Amino acid sequence: MIAPLIWKAGLILLADSRIILGIDPGLAHTGWGVVEQRGARLSCVAYGCVATGADTPLAERLLKVHHQIGAVIERFHPSCVGIETVWFGQNVTAAFATGQARGAALVACAEMGLSVGEYAPNQIKMAVVGEGTADKAQVQYMVRQLLGLPSVPEPDHAADALAAAICYVTHEAKGYA
Amino acid sequence: MIAPLIWKAGLILLADSRIILGIDPGLAHTGWGVVEQRGARLSCVAYGCVATGADTPLAERLLKVHHQIGAVIERFHPSCVGIETVWFGQNVTAAFATGQARGAALVACAEMGLSVGEYAPNQIKMAVVGEGTADKAQVQYMVRQLLGLPSVPEPDHAADALAAAICYVTHEAKGYA
Numbered sequence A, B: 001m002i003a004p005l006i007w008k009a010g011l012i013l014l015a016d017s018r019i020i021l022g023i024d025p026g027l028a029h030t031g032w033g034v035v036e037q038r039g040a041r042l043s044c045v046a047y048g049c050v051a052t053g054a055d056t057p058l059a060e061r062l063l064k065v066h067h068q069i070g071a072v073i074e075r076f077h078p079s080c081v082g083i084e085t086v087w088f089g090q091n092v093t094a095a096f097a098t099g100q101a102r103g104a105a106l107v108a109c110a111e112m113g114l115s116v117g118e119y120a121p122n123q124i125k126m127a128v129v130g131e132g133t134a135d136k137a138q139v140q141y142m143v144r145q146l147l148g149l150p151s152v153p154e155p156d157h158a159a160d161a162l163a164a165a166i167c168y169v170t171h172e173a174k175g176y177a
Helices: A058-076 A092-111 A121-129 A136-147 A156-173 B058-076 B092-111 B121-129 B136-147 B156-173
Strands: A017-024 A029-038 A041-051 A080-084 A115-119 B017-024 B029-038 B041-051 B080-084 B115-119
Touching: A017 A058, A017 A092, A017 A156, A029 A058, A029 A156, A041 A058, A041 A136, A041 A156, A058 A092, A058 B092, A058 B115, A080 A092, A080 A121, A080 A156, A092 A115, A092 B058, A092 B092, A115 A121, A115 A156, A115 B058, A121 A136, A121 A156, A136 A156, B017 B058, B017 B092, B017 B156, B029 B058, B029 B156, B041 B058, B041 B136, B041 B156, B058 B092, B080 B092, B080 B121, B080 B156, B092 B115, B115 B121, B115 B156, B121 B136, B121 B156, B136 B156
Parallel strands: A017 A080, A080 A115, B017 B080, B080 B115
Antiparallel strands: A017 A029, A029 A041, B017 B029, B029 B041
C-alpha cells in the first residue's frame, strides 16, 4: 500500500521521542513526510507521495488520498500533523480541488486523533529557513540539512510535507500549535 | 446520530425502486436529502443538515461531515449520489473551505461504493425547474412539488441537496450520469 521513498531502518522510539506527520495536500499529488523528534533533534523516518490520475473519478481519487494517509498514520503512529494552508491567489478552481484533497486527508488525521497544526507558506519558510520569503530551493536545502538526509527529498511534495512537519515542532516550541 | 427532519414511515422498497442521495456540501452546513425512485415517480425519504461550529477545530468539523454522511448512507442505502459543483465567483477562501467539506463527504460516498454525479448549479436548476436561470424560491417550490412534500424543505441546504438528487435521476435518464 505505502511505498516510502526512504525509511529509517530499525526505528526505535525512546521515551522522550515522538513522531510528527507533515502533509502537502493536492488532488493530483499529496506529499507526506514523517519526522521523529528526540529532544531538539529531528530526523526523517519516511516520506512519499500519493498520486491520483486525472482520468480517475473524483470520489475515487479522494478515497485514495484518505486511505493512503490513513495507512501512513497506522504504520508510523504520529501523534500530530502539520499541514500547509495553501495560497491560491485568484485560482478558485485550484483552491476547490486542493480543498477536497485536504479534506480527505484531514478526515484520516481526525479519525486517528492527531493534533493538527495549520500553517501558512510563509510560516513554514520561516520555521525551516528563518526567512518567510525564502524560495523553494532554500526550503528543500534546509529540510535536507535539518533532517540529515543524503539528498533533497523528492518529489517536491514530499519535501514540502517534511517542511510542514518541521514547522509543527517549531511552532509548538513557541507555544503556537 | 442522524436526525432527519422528515422520514417516510414504513419505507418499503419495491424491486424496481432505488434510493438516491443528494448532497449540498459546506463546512458550516452540509445539506443531505434521500429520494426514492419507483419508475418515473420520485418521493422524499428523508432529509437533514449536518451543522458544524466555527469554534470547532477544522479536522473535527470535517470528521463530523464524513461520519454523518456515512451514517445517512448506512441508514438509507442509496446506490448513487448527486452533488453540486459550486460556483464561488472569485471567493477563493469559500472555495477552499467548501472543497474540504465536499472532500470529506465524497470520501464517505466512495467508501460505500456509491455512483457519483456532479452537477453545476444551472444543470440542477434545469433538471428541477426546467430553466437554468431559475431562482432559489423556484427551485424550492419545484422540489416540494416533485417530491409531494407538505411544505418547502428546510433548511435551504436540505432543499438544495434534494434538488441535486433529483438532478441525478434526470441526467441519468438522459444518459449523462
